[in-house]
Amino acid sequence: MTRSFTLLVNPASGGGAAPGAVVPVARLLRDAGAQVEVTYSPGSRAVHDLVTRAVQRGDVVVSVGGDGMLSSLVGPVSRQGGTLGLLPAGRGNDFARALGLPDDPAAQAQVLLAGRARTVDLVAATWPGQEERRVAGSVYAGVDALASDLVDRAHRLPSAVQYPYAAVRALSTFRPGRYRLDVDGVEVEHDAATVVVAGSGFYGKGMHIAPDAVLDDGLLDVVVIEAASKRALIRSLPKVYDGSHVHLDAVHVRRARRVELRAEARGGVPVGGDGEGLGVLPGLDAEPLVVEVVPGALTVLAP
16 A cells, blocks of 8 residues: 655755655655655644644654654654655754665655554653643753754754854853652652753764664663763763663663653753753752653654
8 A cells, every 4th residue: 555645744844855856755655556645844733733733644754854853743743643754954854864864865765655564662751730841862961952952053063063163162161960760669859951851862963873773672871971071071072873872871771661850050951852942940849840751652653
C-alpha cells in the first residue's frame, strides 16, 4: 500500500534551508505515486488542527525542519495515534541522528516510502498546574539551556560554528546552581552546571550527552555535570562529542522513569527541550518540574 504524506515545513529552520530541502523529496514521493500535501510555516496554533486532519486521512505527518519543529509535532502526533516522518533540515537534527536517518534526498524519500514504522519513547515535562509538554530528545536545565538560547541568536555565524560558539560562551558566563533531584524516589543534591534528562543520546548538533540512551527502552538517562571551574568545563567540552565525558569524576549518570527537578541559582535556572526554551526550574522549596518517560508513545518511520 502506498503511503500518503502531510509535510509541515518550518521555513526558518536551518537558516532558511527547509524550503529547499522539501522540494526534491516531495517530488520523489509524488513520482513514486504517493499523495503529498505541503504546508509552510503552519504556526503553533495551527499544528493541532493540521495534525488532526492528517491523521484522520491516514497520512504520515512529516516534520520538515529541525528539532524545534519536531518538538511541536511529537505531542499531537503521539496523542492522536499518528505516524511521524522526519525530513531533517535544521541546524541540530539530533533526533534524526539518533534514528540514523540519511542526508541524501533520495535516501530520505525511500525511508518515508518504505521505512519501517518503529515505536519510540517520548519525554514528558510537567510544571505544577500545567499540562505536560512532550519532547523527543531531552529536557535540560542549566548552562546547556543558556547555550541553546545563544544558538538562536547566532544566525550571522556559519552553521558549523554556531553550537561550539554558544557552548563556549555559555560556559564562560554561567553561574552554577544547587539542584535537588528525586530520581525514582531517591533524592540527591548537586552543585551543578547542568542536568540533562535524556531519552535520546544526542543534543547540541551531535554532542553525545547520554551515550547509553536507548530510544525505546522505557528509561531516561539522567546526566549531571557538577560545577567546576569555567576553564575545566571548556577544556572538557570536546569529550561531550564522543560521549567520553561520562567517565569524568564530575559527571554522574543515573537511569530512571521519573525525575523531579528543583534548583536555586542567581537569576534562576533555565530549562530547555529539543532546542526550545521551556521555562525556569522551580526553587528548592517549590513544587518540582516532573520529567517522565512515556514508553512507546510515538510511531516514527526509520531506516
